[in-house]
Amino acid sequence: MNIKTLPHVVIIGAGFGGMEVARKLAKAPIRITLIDKHNYHLFQPLLYQVAIAGLVPSQIAYPLRTIFRRQKNIAFQMGEVTDIDFDARYVKLNGSVIAYDYLVLAVGGQTNFFGNQSVEQNGFQLKSIEAAIGLRNHLLKTFEQASREVDVDKRKAMLTFVVVGGGPTGVETAGALAELITHVLIKDYPHMDLKDVRVLLLEAGKTVMPSYPDELRKATNDLLKNKKVEVLVDTKLVDYNGLQVTLGDGRRIPTQTLIWTAGVRAARMLDSLGVEQAGAGRVRVADSLQLKDHAEVFVIGDAAYFENGNRQPLPMLSTVAIQEGKAAAQNIQKILKGQKPEPFHYKDPGLLATIGRNAAVARIWGLSFSGFIAWVIWVFLHIYRLIGFRNRLLVLINWAWEYLFYENQVRLITKE
Ligand SMILES: Cc1cc2nc3c(=O)[nH]c(=O)nc-3n(C[C@H](O)[C@H](O)[C@H](O)COP(=O)(O)OP(=O)(O)OC[C@H]3O[C@@H](n4cnc5c(N)ncnc54)[C@H](O)[C@@H]3O)c2cc1C
Secondary structure, three states: OOOOOOEEEEEEEEHHHHHHHHHHOOOOOOEEEEEEEEEEEEEEHHHHHHHHOOOOOOHHHHHHHHHHOOOOEEEEOOOOEEEEEOOOOOOOOOEEEEOOOOOOOOOEEEOOOOOOHHHHHOOEEEEOOHHHHHHHHHEEEEEEHHHHHOOOHHHHHHHHEEEEEOHHHHHHHHHHHHHHHHHHHHHHHHOOHHHHHHEEEEOOOOOOOOOOHHHHHHHHHHHHHHHHHHEOOOOOEEEOOOOEEEEOOEEEEOOOOOEEOOOEEEHHHHOOOOOOOOOHHHHOOOOOEEEOOOOOOEEEEEEEEEEEEEEEEEEEEEEHHHHHHHHHHHHHHHHHHOOOOOOOOOOOOOOEEEEOOOEEEEEOEEEEEEEHHHHHHHHHHHHHHHOOOHHHHHHHHHHHHHHHHHOOOOOOOOOO
């Protein structure tokens, strides 16, 4: 069989969605080109662990060429796709073009600052390995500075950490940061006065974790309180100049650290493709995940706007991206067999978020869990979902070490 005559599937993006498509098409009579601007798959839900010096980047990222080493029908190309011609059916990459028969757009999302340039310029975000390492270095450097600062007000500002966004990422980051400070850094800086340290979590809405049921919202608030995180709901940030936060009611909070987790939107490259976009810039797709005007193009994951039964868009979650990836792969195979593609249905696997060591909230099989049991579920689910045996083992050892000794191991300030 001449492999060049096989239908060509191009997948842009090797995140959760793109990887699932590639794997599910492993045995199909097609050839696949998988494109990503990075040479690794990144497990984004654990990025905050890199920022709080809990894990090193290589434990949450895995080289794509290694992942697909044994898959015969796939070729990986590293590079950033800058343009797509849907009529001529090719993508532009690294100065040349790649023609496709079927295209899967799985380019994910990026942080949404909602036009607030002061936060974009002066705040930190958690979306890439570089950003997580930058935040880790900043946190550790700030403690070094604070340890030698004699001016009380300046020291207080250095030791005030503001996290914006009361969704799972903000809650996880605030909880883990509070724990890093109160259990680990305090041992490294025995002369530092703990009462100067503040971790604040700001949420513009009425509650943290708005998509979670009441009992888990309450449990989250209690767990954050235990970790000494100050939760400010109904609190809108309007400006951050790198030295102080200004709130909607005019209050000011001096701080050198603002971590923005309050918004995600679809990748910007989608804006220039001339396709129909809906909320957060996501591309509107048919119920089979195809583009309405180009049935050979599928859009999945954070990049896709897909409404569920209650006319709400599916959330930007890895579980959605993975299920859509599987469905897109099945539909491509159906089309190749001359069958009709099927509509996609999302099966909600539940909710899960951790709030530091020993504490998490979960909603699984219709039951709510909080505290230690939820945390054990969180640990094992994340270990299971990480790619590569070596990564799973190392992360398990790291977490066991932290659990037993209250010791984050990667407290190195490195050059960026
Ligand atoms: C800090 C954080 C915590 C999170 N926590 C959770 C959680 O606990 N549970 C959960 O379910 N979800 C969580 N998410 C969301 C989850 O990570 C995303 O929903 C998921 O990654 C979306 O998958 P995707 O395949 O659509 O995109 P991604 O996984 O983002 O992958 C997109 C890929 O496309 C590549 N790419 C983008 N543009 C181009 C281009 N032009 N050319 C080539 N390549 C390109 C990128 O490099 C990337 O590899 C979290 C996200 C973040 C940032």
